[in-house]
Amino acid sequence: MDPRSEVLLRQAELFDGSLLLAGLPSDDLLGRLPQARGWSWHAGDQARLDARFTGRSQFGVSPPAEAFSAAVLFLPKSRELTDYLLNALAARLPGGELFLVGEKRAGIERAAKQLQPFGQPRKLDSARHCQLWQVHVERAPAAPQLEQLAQHYELPLADGPLQVVTLPGVFSHGRLDRGTALLLEHLEQLPPGHLLDFGCGAGVLGAVLKRRYPASTVSMLDVDAFAVASSRLTLAANGLDAEVLSGDGIAAAPMGLSAILSNPPFHEGVHTHYQASEDLLRQAAVHLRPGGELRLVANSFLKYVPLIEANLGPCQTLADAKGFRIYRARRG
Ligand SMILES: C[S@@+](CC[C@H](N)C(=O)[O-])C[C@H]1O[C@@H](n2cnc3c(N)ncnc32)[C@H](O)[C@@H]1O
Missing domain, CATH: 3.40.50.150 (Vaccinia Virus protein VP39)
Structure with a gap:
């Protein structure tokens, strides 16, 4: 199991609604969160997810069309990509919950500041060299045009x-x-x-x-x-x-x-x-x-x-x- 998934599962009670996992690793997380769906932009992860959890993860550069009431972003490497992804997710979550999880060495502490435009970010957990952050989306942005x-x-x-x-x-x-x-x-x-x-x-x-x-x-x-x-x-x-x-x-x-x-x-x-x-x-x-x-x-x-x-x-x-x-x- 990816350490970021392990951190999410320590707070599994937060994730039992209709949840979108964005940039998720191709581990067992979808199996452990039966209500969740995935959005991947990595063709290898998507193929592995599709093989194990047919139809539960979508590939592409935009969030899936179906509604979701919360989303978790797995922190990507690029700051600009993080910005696009957070805005694309927050635009779909007025009054909803947006989470960000990532490894400390990937810069999660700094990336958490990118949640500030949407509300007041809170650190929920820190374990396995990772952190989990949450923001209640009070200020939903317009959907970004890629x-x-x-x-x-x-x-x-x-x-x-x-x-x-x-x-x-x-x-x-x-x-x-x-x-x-x-x-x-x-x-x-x-x-x-x-x-x-x-x-x-x-x-x-x-x-x-x-x-x-x-x-x-x-x-x-x-x-x-x-x-x-x-x-x-x-x-x-x-x-x-x-x-x-x-x-x-x-x-x-x-x-x-x-x-x-x-x-x-x-x-x-x-x-x-x-x-x-x-x-x-x-x-x-x-x-x-x-x-x-x-x-x-x-x-x-x-x-x-x-x-x-x-x-x-x-x-x-x-x-x-x-x-x-x-x-x-x-x-x-
Ligand atoms: C060093 S960059 C070169 C990009 C471009 N050809 C250029 O010269 O600017 C390597 C590229 O390989 C892609 N890549 C990484 N792993 C890959 C894989 N398993 N299969 C196909 N492409 C991959 C990356 O997404 C990245 O765009």
């Missing part, structure tokens, strides 16, 4: 400017990552056909790929519903057409790909997770057609080469600059 919270910036690329649209909580919100910038300089001579941007974030890479290789099919995949929504906005802002998929890990990607491009994830929440990236390196060959290519940018300190060579074939370093490397390997 697209109005998007940040727009223009990338001056050699083949013309690219408009990038990022939503709160999405990787490199409002600015281009340095690793991605290096990968954008090394997109030459990809085998044409079906290209995948794995972990697409705001969709910069996928959009540039579609522009450079217009005859190729481009798919973009991310585990985070806000990233998927950002990628769609980025494509639309540039008049480009590509497939955008939500899914957890390379297993959710199409088969028969001619190339997989990625600035792979290595942070998730407050914990560091290499799992999705390791799975990508181990399983890329399964998703690539013969002669297909994996091209990655990675921090120089990440030891990806042995894993690539063990699972795909000889790995070439195309560039090494400013703490990042571009790797390339082809399926034989």
Whole structure:
């Protein structure tokens, strides 16, 4: 059981009404709170919840349409995303109860101040390195419009400017990552056909790929519903057409790909997770057609080469600059 769920269950009497659990972990909490429903924006958590508690959790960037009389937000990493989520929940709860739970090292104490616009926050519990806060929603805000919270910036690329649209909580919100910038300089001579941007974030890479290789099919995949929504906005802002998929890990990607491009994830929440990236390196060959290519940018300190060579074939370093490397390997 996630420690945040354990903290909630210490106060289970507060949670027996129609409750929405927002950003919930994929543990047994829905089983322990039979009246509750979930809202997840993480495709992996959603798939696990759906497998165990069919139909009780909904995936997306907005709260489910059904009414609820209380909600718990599991604190996400980004302050801006927290702000959007709290406002989206409080807008649906005039006179209701809004709870916030999170780990101390994730900054729950500071995040609790973000409850103040709605009423007087109270700390209900502190245990398992987590805190649980509550606010009675006296001042319900208007429902926030997600697209109005998007940040727009223009990338001056050699083949013309690219408009990038990022939503709160999405990787490199409002600015281009340095690793991605290096990968954008090394997109030459990809085998044409079906290209995948794995972990697409705001969709910069996928959009540039579609522009450079217009005859190729481009798919973009991310585990985070806000990233998927950002990628769609980025494509639309540039008049480009590509497939955008939500899914957890390379297993959710199409088969028969001619190339997989990625600035792979290595942070998730407050914990560091290499799992999705390791799975990508181990399983890329399964998703690539013969002669297909994996091209990655990675921090120089990440030891990806042995894993690539063990699972795909000889790995070439195309560039090494400013703490990042571009790797390339082809399926034989
Ligand atoms: C380093 S960011 C790169 C984003 C974007 N491609 C760019 O270059 O700006 C990695 C992305 O991988 C996504 N991600 C993390 N775990 C994932 C998983 N298991 N499956 C698919 N995508 C994942 C994250 O949501 C994030 O958008």
